[in-house]
Amino acid sequence: MIQYVILNHSVGEIMAREGISYDQVAKVADELTGEGQQATIRQIRDRIGTGSPNTIHRHLTQWRDARPQATASAPELPASLAVQIAAEISRAAAQARAEIEGRLIQTQAEAAELAATGEALEAERDNLTEQVTSLTRDRDTLTGKATQQAADIIDQAQRIEREQHAAEAARIELATARLKIEAQAEKQNELTQETAQLRAALETSQQARQTAEQQAAVLSAKLEAMTERATKAETRADKAEKEANQSGSTVAELAAKFEAMTDRATKAEARADKAEKEANQSSAEAAELRGQLNAAVVEVQTPNKKTTQRNRATNLDDPNR
Amino acid sequence: MGQDSELERFKALNLGELAVSYGYTLDRRESSKSSLVMRHEDGDKIIIATGEDNHGVFFSVKTTASGSVIDFVIHRQGGNLGHARQTLRRYSPVSFPTAHPSQIPKPRIITTDRAALLVSWHKFEACRPAYLESRGLELSTIAGFSDRIRTDERGNTLFRHDDLFGLSGWEIKNKGFSGFAKGGNKAFFACRVGIAPEKEINRVVVAESAIDGMSFYQYDPTPALVLSFGGGLSPEQGELLRYVLTKYPAAEIVTATDNDRQGEVFAELIQLHRPDAIRARPVRGKDWNEALALP
Numbered sequence: 240m241i242q243y244v245i246l247n248h249s250v251g252e253i254m255a256r257e258g259i260s261y262d263q264v265a266k267v268a269d270e271l272t273g274e275g276q277q278a279t280i281r282q283i284r285d286r287i288g289t290g291s292p293n294t295i296h297r298h299l300t301q302w303r304d305a306r307p308q309a310t311a312s313a314p315e316l317p318a319s320l321a322v323q324i325a326a327e328i329s330r331a332a333a334q335a336r337a338e339i340e341g342r343l344i345q346t347q348a349e350a351a352e353l354a355a356t357g358e359a360l361e362a363e364r365d366n367l368t369e370q371v372t373s374l375t376r377d378r379d380t381l382t383g384k385a386t387q388q389a390a391d392i393i394d395q396a397q398r399i400e401r402e403q404h405a406a407e408a409a410r411i412e413l414a415t416a417r418l419k420i421e422a423q424a425e426k427q428n429e430l431t432q433e434t435a436q437l438r439a440a441l442e443t444s445q446q447a448r449q450t451a452e453q454q455a456a457v458l459s460a461k462l463e464a465m466t467e468r469a470t471k472a473e474t475r476a477d478k479a480e481k482e483a484n485q486s487g488s489t490v491a492e493l494a495a496k497f498e499a500m501t502d503r504a505t506k507a508e509a510r511a512d513k514a515e516k517e518a519n520q521s522s523a524e525a526a527e528l529r530g531q532l533n534a535a536v537v538e539v540q541t542p543n544k545k546t547t548q549r550n551r552a553t554n555l556d557d558p559n560r
Numbered sequence: 561m562g563q564d565s566e567l568e569r570f571k572a573l574n575l576g577e578l579a580v581s582y583g584y585t586l587d588r589r590e591s592s593k594s595s596l597v598m599r600h601e602d603g604d605k606i607i608i609a610t611g612e613d614n615h616g617v618f619f620s621v622k623t624t625a626s627g628s629v630i631d632f633v634i635h636r637q638g639g640n641l642g643h644a645r646q647t648l649r650r651y652s653p654v655s656f657p658t659a660h661p662s663q664i665p666k667p668r669i670i671t672t673d674r675a676a677l678l679v680s681w682h683k684f685e686a687c688r689p690a691y692l693e694s695r696g697l698e699l700s701t702i703a704g705f706s707d708r709i710r711t712d713e714r715g716n717t718l719f720r721h722d723d724l725f726g727l728s729g730w731e732i733k734n735k736g737f738s739g740f741a742k743g744g745n746k747a748f749f750a751c752r753v754g755i756a757p758e759k760e761i762n763r764v765v766v767a768e769s770a771i772d773g774m775s776f777y778q779y780d781p782t783p784a785l786v787l788s789f790g791g792g793l794s795p796e797q798g799e800l801l802r803y804v805l806t807k808y809p810a811a812e813i814v815t816a817t818d819n820d821r822q823g824e825v826f827a828e829l830i831q832l833h834r835p836d837a838i839r840a841r842p843v844r845g846k847d848w849n850e851a852l853a854l855p
Contacts, residue, residue: 406756411700411704414704414707415703418706419699422688422693425690
């Protein structure tokens, strides 16, 4: 906020004093004299209400000079005595008047000089007063300006501080916004990667589905074929079942025959086992006998022993024997 | 004047002021005493530093362009060395057609290694929040620290470390992984959060890790300078801690180290430098980040 200082000056204080006129002083002096009072500087100043004592004195002196002197009446005495006394008085008065007039003239001259000096001093005082008033006004104006400038400086400093705070807040806000964008970009990037992964997975899945569909088609065809075969088999089974139902006794007979045959086969197998055992036993016995026989032959046919033995052995080893 | 001496004079020009005359503006928040970050409305972003030979050097973040003031002129307007000379003669000796050239300070001299770190850092992507969100941090919290955090090409989250000379390296974090920049040195992850540039710091929060510091700020979002030293405290980091704690004598110091024996040791160390430090111990969990995850 800018503060202003308004200074009030009294116009009367600033303007130069105009002074009182001779006529004013003379008029009041006449009035006072008419009232039987002494016309003094103070009395006149009191009546007028203003005025420099020096100026009043100057005008009063002028008024007094212009005023006719009052003449004294002669006393009723014998003429000769009166003449002598009058002469003596006149002489003494003349002497006294001369002294007094001389002193009066001197005093008046001094008073006039003092009045002139006083007036000059008053003029100088008025001039100085005016200067003081002007300087005071200038000072007050400058003080007002200084106060205003100080207020402006405080205001500017506060504004700068506010601006700095606002700038700092804006910097933080801007940085936050940038970070949000950055975070969004990162999330976007992650989403893009995730989308790409999902797309790849989807593609793989689609390929797998396609393969599965193909396999399913093959299996379906196989199933269809199997179903057809099963249907045919069922048909055949149904037919067989019907035939079986129709020839239930034949089956029973066949079953009995089969059981009999099985029994016979079991028995034959048992016999075969027995025969095999007997054959094995016979073989062992035969081998033993061949051994004994070979030993006997060696003893009988000593010459051509080796050859004979080899031939015999060959013959004995012949499995066709 | 010989050509070599003229080139030397060109190289001594304030590159930041020259960049302003080409329409670049200073990014005060990203700049430091040892590097200027300047942006052009056409999207170009450059880093300006002062090499060990006291000459200005620039690095373009979005291209591979880099070099001296002459290379910068060629980078902006094309042409060859001759054209660049003609242009730079117009600035002779140090006058620039800018309103307030002195507002662009010349960066302090840095080593080549630091310049390389600086370029790498600025070439990383801006912070991506996914990892930090997974640690329970909200976007509004991350935003307050985001100009000190970046993301590398592997998606790791990087926390910038600075010492008194500027960027010194960065912590690397990811799920089940922690590390530090190769060729860098641990200093402090330091972030003015909620405080406008040039404003006074009234609160300093010290945590063990960047994520703990951010977690504490999420609990108590009072504007502060949030510091963390990334685990252990080396002698250099200890000295830096003392410097920071005593640099802001009127600031409130909050010790937000872990709720374990080591955390108490760090708190005692901080109290040595600043007896008025306040201990902020997580009520639940072993540290301030774990406290976020607990119900």
